[in-house]
Amino acid sequence: MDNSTLPTLQPPTASIFTTLLSNGPSYLTAHPVLLVLAVILLLLATTRYLSSRSTPPRKSSNGSPSPIPAVSYTLPLLGHLPAMAYDAAAFTRNLRDIYRSSGAYSLNFGGTVHNIIFAPALATSMLNQPTANAEAETVFKSLMGRVFGWPIVAESEGYDAFLAPLNALYVNFSSKEPLDAMVGRTAERVRAMIGEFVTGNESQVDQTLWERFANAEVKRDAKGEEVVEVDLLELVRDWCARAANASIIGSDFVNNFPEFWKDLYEMDRGFLLLATGLPRWLPIPPLTRAHLARKRMLDSLELFERAVDKHGDGEDAGAEWRELDDVGPVVKGRLELYRKYGISMRARAATELALMWAANANSNSLVFWMLERVYADKALLALLRREIAPYARPAQSTSDFGMPELPRIEVLDVEGICSSCPLLKSCYIECLRVDTASWSLKIVKEDFVLAPRDKEAQRWMLRKGEFAHVAHDLHNTDPNVFEHPDVWKPDRHVKYDEDGKVVGADFGSMRPYGGGGHMCKGRQFAYKECMMFVAAIIAMWDIDPVGGGEWKMPKHKKATGVYNTSSPTRVWVKRRTLP
Numbered sequence: 001m002d003n004s005t006l007p008t009l010q011p012p013t014a015s016i017f018t019t020l021l022s023n024g025p026s027y028l029t030a031h032p033v034l035l036v037l038a039v040i041l042l043l044l045a046t047t048r049y050l051s052s053r054s055t056p057p058r059k060s061s062n063g064s065p066s067p068i069p070a071v072s073y074t075l076p077l078l079g080h081l082p083a084m085a086y087d088a089a090a091f092t093r094n095l096r097d098i099y100r101s102s103g104a105y106s107l108n109f110g111g112t113v114h115n116i117i118f119a120p121a122l123a124t125s126m127l128n129q130p131t132a133n134a135e136a137e138t139v140f141k142s143l144m145g146r147v148f149g150w151p152i153v154a155e156s157e158g159y160d161a162f163l164a165p166l167n168a169l170y171v172n173f174s175s176k177e178p179l180d181a182m183v184g185r186t187a188e189r190v191r192a193m194i195g196e197f198v199t200g201n202e203s204q205v206d207q208t209l210w211e212r213f214a215n216a217e218v219k220r221d222a223k224g225e226e227v228v229e230v231d232l233l234e235l236v237r238d239w240c241a242r243a244a245n246a247s248i249i250g251s252d253f254v255n256n257f258p259e260f261w262k263d264l265y266e267m268d269r270g271f272l273l274l275a276t277g278l279p280r281w282l283p284i285p286p287l288t289r290a291h292l293a294r295k296r297m298l299d300s301l302e303l304f305e306r307a308v309d310k311h312g313d314g315e316d317a318g319a320e321w322r323e324l325d326d327v328g329p330v331v332k333g334r335l336e337l338y339r340k341y342g343i344s345m346r347a348r349a350a351t352e353l354a355l356m357w358a359a360n361a362n363s364n365s366l367v368f369w370m371l372e373r374v375y376a377d378k379a380l381l382a383l384l385r386r387e388i389a390p391y392a393r394p395a396q397s398t399s400d401f402g403m404p405e406l407p408r409i410e411v412l413d414v415e416g417i418c419s420s421c422p423l424l425k426s427c428y429i430e431c432l433r434v435d436t437a438s439w440s441l442k443i444v445k446e447d448f449v450l451a452p453r454d455k456e457a458q459r460w461m462l463r464k465g466e467f468a469h470v471a472h473d474l475h476n477t478d479p480n481v482f483e484h485p486d487v488w489k490p491d492r493h494v495k496y497d498e499d500g501k502v503v504g505a506d507f508g509s510m511r512p513y514g515g516g517g518h519m520c521k522g523r524q525f526a527y528k529e530c531m532m533f534v535a536a537i538i539a540m541w542d543i544d545p546v547g548g549g550e551w552k553m554p555k556h557k558k559a560t561g562v563y564n565t566s567s568p569t570r571v572w573v574k575r576r577t578l579p
């Protein structure tokens with residue numbers, strides 16, 4: 001090779017680093033900006049070095065417990081908070097793939113250690129820890145005060161004392177008789193309300209409340225047929241709330257406070273801000289709105305509590321409280337406890353608010369996602385309509401004397417829908433897998449060893465003062481467990497016997513309702529209401545994108561459990577033409 005073609009090597013020119021090295025402190029003091037930069041870089045590098053030094057080996061060789069592997073971070077004080085704030089889902093899922101063999105990893109939020117657990121065996125062990133090792137009560141108590149407005153300081157002891165008997169009342173959400181009664185009453189309301197899912201009334205005065213909240217407008221489609229354009233999320237959430245909540249808090253409350261659920265969703269949007277305990281006067285609009293919404297709801301609930309109290313004494317609670325006997329057994333049973341433990345009216349109202357939030361925040365949004373997924377796929381819609389036909393049957397319309405008849409549902413058999421519609425059940429489970437991101441949180445009270453049942457498996461040491469999160473969504477979106485986890489697959493959870501016959505649909509290893517002592521108390525009711533609501537709506541109504549064309553799936557927005565969305569959700573609804 002001709003050496004003349006090779007580039008000649010030049011001695012390096014003096015760079016900023018060589019200058020820094022040779023002149024060090026005097027150069028930096030003469031350039032304060034560079035000094036600040038150098039200090040910041042040094043701080044970041046030190047933080048990174050120290051936090052990665054605390055990362056133990058992935059698995060100890062002798063199987064003895066070691067701390068859950070810590071993820072290194074660069075920003076002192078903040079730790080992983082910026083990464084979580086930027087895109088928690090992508091950040092935590094990426095780490096799941098890196099730490100898969102450990103089944104857990106630990107993050108640093110503002111100096112506190114948060115263990116994120118996703119392997120099912122570890123999750124089960126964590127959720128079933130005795131409260132002496134790890135508990136959620138402290139977190140729940142703080143949420144009761146900060147989010148739901150319980151007067152924690154003034155009534156701390158009352159709260160602690162009545163918690164156990166209060167929780168015991170939840171048996172009424174799962175025992176057969178009271179659960180059947182709740183489901184039966186809800187089904188009755190669905191029958192009464194499904195014909196007015198949309199009315200087609202142009203004037204707001206004649207529209208239903210859920211239509212008004214959903215900004216219903218009458219339009220014409222390409223064929224010139226009348227359709228009702230609505231915001232589907234608002235319509236569905238409000239309709240579901242009114243159908244289901246009377247069986248929990250009674251029909252008087254539902255009728256007397258029509259704006260309550262609008263406020264509930266306003267508070268839900270500010271839930272995480274309220275949970276931080278930030279004061280009301282801070283100029284953060286979602287926080288201010290959440291505070292105001294909560295105040296209105298607590299005021300309404302306090303009126304309800306006073307009426308129930310009077311009614312409990314056999315007194316007349318007023319003309320608007322004539323149906324208090326139909327309040328559900330959980331709320332009804334609380335009166336005796338409130339009196340026994342001297343709980344104030346404000347605290348009673350906060351307790352009811354927490355229940356109303358739990359009963360609405362997740363299930364109504366889940367119905368919305370189920371409808372979005374089902375109406376997006378017309379072939380699936382047809383299959384589901386065939387599956388539910390014996391159990392959710394619209395009445396054939398007869399137009400006597402040329403008068404248009406209100407749409408009616410002739411058969412609504414909730415037991416049939418829940419036990420004989422595996423494809424619909426699989427859609428429900430698939431939405432809980434894809435459209436839900438709940439975490440169960442506990443605080444570690446004593447050092448303990450987190451050990452899965454398998455004696456050979458690695459055991460982990462958790463230390464007093466650390467936090468433990470069972471991140472159900474990390475398991476639900478794990479490509480090693482669910483093929484193409486980002487794809488919503490309607491029949492994914494349908495189960496077959498050896499002859500290929502469908503035998504049902506089940507959760508498998510998913511735990512969307514949490515587990516252990518704090519597992520969702522309303523899960524049986526949630527399942528039945530979601531199944532009946534979706535069956536009734538698809539049996540009776542057609543839903544299409546505004547202007548026809550492609551269905552656009554709304555984007556997920558982080559909430560506490562089932563995802564919310566900020567995407568537009570306007571659609572055209574019209575009465576289904578029966579075959």
Ligand code: HEM
Pocket residue numbers: 136167170173355358359360362363366436438439440441512513514515517518519520521522523525526561562
């Ligand atoms: C799709 C609907 C629902 C989902 C996904 C859901 C999910 C959950 C989750 C993840 C928890 C926390 C579990 C834990 O910390 O491990 C929870 C707690 C709870 N849920 Fe639900 N839930 C739903 C519907 C309902 C309904 C309809 C009710 C009431 C009728 C309800 C009442 C409760 C209550 C009272 C708790 C607190 C349990 C406790 O701390 O002991 N939930 N729910």
